[in-house]
């Protein structure tokens with residue numbers, strides 16, 4: 643299936659693309675956001691990152707139809723600082739992150755992301771990395787499996803599912819998505835199976851997040867991205883579940899809200915904030931988008947703008 647970009651107009655409006663700016667798309671995917679940036683940024687440059695080589699190959703061709711002032715880079719976005727340093731780029735005018743899996747990744751039955759297609763347990767966004775879902779399912783301890791199912795999937799039956807995985811493994815390895823789905827279904831009570839939503843959804847999400855180190859990568863990239871902004875530069879992030887959204891909200895809060903002051907201590911001067919929230923509340927999809935694209939249901943867009951250099955940087 644073609645990837646329909648989520649909150650496309652809202653996020654591009656929020657970026658306020660300048661025609662001579664330097665922009666980074668950390669999640670190129672099928673190039674929906676990157677194409678719109680490139681259309682507006684005719685004299686600047688776009689650096690488009692993705693850890694999935696297929697996304698890089700396909701979107702390079704798509705972007706070349708829009709302009710030539712772009713560079714696609716195959717890398718995990720946690721390497722944002724290293725990548726920009728290697729390109730000789732200092733501060734930038736805008737960064738966008740549209741998190742999660744793209745529709746082509748999810749719909750490619752061979753990549754093991756979907757509980758609806760039978761495939762080898764894989765779930766790697768970056769096919770060059772070694773850790774895959776098979777390794778997680780077949781080698782992690784029961785404690786580790788319980789922890790990740792609880793933490794990343796908020797799965798109420800984490801312990802039972804983890805125990806069942808470990809006991810099945812003692813007989814033979816669990817090799818495919820359907821084997822895992824059957825095992826999960828065999829553990830869950832009938833009243834849970836009768837509920838709306840796929841019974842393996844939470845577990846698949848949790849294993850995918852572990853395989854791709856999603857929250858750790860996001861934390862590193864947010865910190866790098868925030869500090870890479872020029873004054874006036876903007877970082878816009880689209881998240882798809884509460885754990886991601888919380889990370890983004892907290893990373894933005896840490897730099898855009900005044901620190902709590904202990905009034906009993908002597909005042910150390912007025913705190914000058916370097917960043918401001920572009921929107922206090924996250925932007926969500928319009929009714930029209932919700933009706934047209936199922937993926938937009940859980941999407942939230944948050945943005946931050948740098949208002950000034952830090953005192954240390956000004957001195958440099």
Ligand SMILES: C[S@@+](CC[C@H](N)C(=O)[O-])C[C@H]1O[C@@H](n2cnc3c(N)ncnc32)[C@H](O)[C@@H]1O
Pocket residue numbers: 645646647648668669670671672673674675676691692693694697717718719720740741742743744767854859
């Ligand atoms: C939701 S899609 C982006 C779609 C894109 N904005 C568009 O409009 O076509 C997310 C993309 O980010 C990539 N991705 C996810 N995690 C990544 C990471 N840690 N580093 C680099 N790319 C990542 C995925 O491979 C996927 O192609």
